[in-house]
Amino acid sequence: xxxxxxxxxxxxxxxxxxxxxxxxxxxxxxxxxxxxxxxxxxxxxxxxxxxxxxxxxxxxxxxxxxxxxxxxxxxxxxxxxxxxxxxxxxxxxxxxxxxxxxxxxxxxxxxxxxx
Amino acid sequence: xxxxxxxxxxxxxxxxxxxxxxxxxxxxxxxxxxxxxxxxxxxxxxxxxxxxxxxxxxxxxxxxxxxxxxxxxxxxxxxxxxxxxxxxxxxxxxxxxxxxxxxxxxxxxxxxxx
Numbered sequence: 001x002x003x004x005x006x007x008x009x010x011x012x013x014x015x016x017x018x019x020x021x022x023x024x025x026x027x028x029x030x031x032x033x034x035x036x037x038x039x040x041x042x043x044x045x046x047x048x049x050x051x052x053x054x055x056x057x058x059x060x061x062x063x064x065x066x067x068x069x070x071x072x073x074x075x076x077x078x079x080x081x082x083x084x085x086x087x088x089x090x091x092x093x094x095x096x097x098x099x100x101x102x103x104x105x106x107x108x109x110x111x112x113x114x115x
Numbered sequence: 116x117x118x119x120x121x122x123x124x125x126x127x128x129x130x131x132x133x134x135x136x137x138x139x140x141x142x143x144x145x146x147x148x149x150x151x152x153x154x155x156x157x158x159x160x161x162x163x164x165x166x167x168x169x170x171x172x173x174x175x176x177x178x179x180x181x182x183x184x185x186x187x188x189x190x191x192x193x194x195x196x197x198x199x200x201x202x203x204x205x206x207x208x209x210x211x212x213x214x215x216x217x218x219x220x221x222x223x224x225x226x227x228x229x
């Protein structure tokens with residue numbers, strides 16, 4: 001059974017700081033790993049998706065890495081801004097027929113970026 | 116391209132009633148997945164539909180059911196509502212291509228059971 005853990009649960013940083021959010025998973029037979037952002041009371045916004053065969057993906061100030069052998073992914077946010085304040089969620093899908101549409105989520109890291 | 120839409124956005128129901136939630140996927144997406152989000156349990160997978168067939172199901176009681184129509188729109192139904200069913204219900208649509216199955220989420224339906 002896949003379990004996804006995110007550390008830390010909450011993080012507060014001053015504006016401009018670079019930061020790393022961590023995600024670990026127990027089953028390395030993943031299909032995709034996706035990072036999302038959720039603003040309070042809203043739906044999820046997809047930030048980055050890493051395929052099983054990839055090591056990292058980048059979008060603007062965001063960089064996500066994947067190490068299947070150690071069961072870890074990190075989301076790096078460069079030059080943080082107050083608008084980055086949100087909850088960040090990591091989710092994996094497992095390989096295998098019928099599994100690729102089922103995401104298993106971590107509990108999230110709530111980020112506050114102070115002006 | 117229009118995103119995933121969910122209706123209604125808010126619902127208040129009484130224990131014992133039933134409720135139906137609707138999800139319209141992004142055009143061209145044939146897979147729709149449903150999730151329940153609560154403060155205590157976080158985001159949990161309910162089920163996934165692909166081409167009108169349930170492809171996967173999470174660990175929820177039989178009171179939770181769903182279906183998908185030929186135009187890929189999906190509905191989920193919860194019967195005999197309990198207080199613990201109060202949650203944000205999210206649906207996501209996706210199109211699997213070349214090793215990618217990126218899910219795009221709707222804004223959710225906030226269900227309150229009193």
